């Protein structure tokens with residue numbers, strides 16, 4: 329079921345997150361146009377969408393016809409103008425405030441005035457992007473999780489000027505994508521990172537203080553709390569440089585010790601040990617099936 333008043337969806341950026349958002353939007357029945365800066369990114373993103381939809385067909389959760397219909401609702405472009413009549417535009421471009429502000433300012437002039445603008449940013453201040461536009465009551469955050477096609481959660485973020493009607497419609501829109509939306513406000517980290525980041529940083533501090541080894545702390549949180557993975561496994565999966573970057577932004581925002589990145593995290597990032605993607609973090613991932621703890 330699509331949401332009243334929303335028929336056409338625009339997505340900015342066809343990378344990891346943008347392609348996922350475009351996929352769930354087209355699969356949910358919305359005419360979806362995704363814009364990236366060059367055809368090569370669009371081609372790669374669209375190919376990824378088709379592959380992911382095919383996996384759902386193989387699993388039996390989607391029919392081959394539904395896949396064909398979803399692909400048929402998906403358009404890709406490098407031109408802003410092709411998004412002009414969208415009812416909602418979700419931005420998932422590179423995490424850079426200047427680029428995002430420039431993009432929103434340009435879009436504001438082209439896209440119909442009633443349309444809602446949403447940013448998928450993980451760490452930037454929504455209000456700071458919003459002020460590049462004149463639609464201060466129709467600007468929100470919609471924070472999806474990776475991989476978008478599988479992760480159920482969307483944090484729907486209001487600013488001090490977002491209208492109640494826009495928040496309600498964005499919540500219904502996220503639900504219509506098959507997601508579970510939660511409401512939050514424009515504070516660095518929103519709900520999930522606000523609680524998750526200090527927990528991950530505390531695990532590193534516990535390690536530094538000799539409370540336990542990487543392996544024992546991970547086992548402790550997995551078996552003692554029923555978490556699907558321990559903090560160090562999660563840190564290596566997310567990427568240490570990503571956690572370091574977000575922690576710094578949150579520390580800057582709140583000036584509270586619990587958000588301050590511990591020295592060991594900084595050293596690992598400086599050394600280029602970013603976790604799974606670089607083969608080394610808190611674990612050695614040379615054998616991906618059997619990561620070996622390094623501390």
Ligand code: NAD
Nearest residue numbers: 341342343344345363364365369420421422423449450474
């Ligand atoms: P990505 O690098 O995979 O994709 C970004 C895409 O945006 C690229 O294809 C790039 O060519 C394109 N792009 C750059 N400038 C553009 C412009 N002006 N117009 C249109 N396209 C443009 O990045 P990503 O991981 O998909 O992250 C995108 C956003 O989502 C960031 O704001 C990030 O903070 C946020 N986010 C990421 C994750 C994650 O796990 N990766 C999770 C939640 C939110």
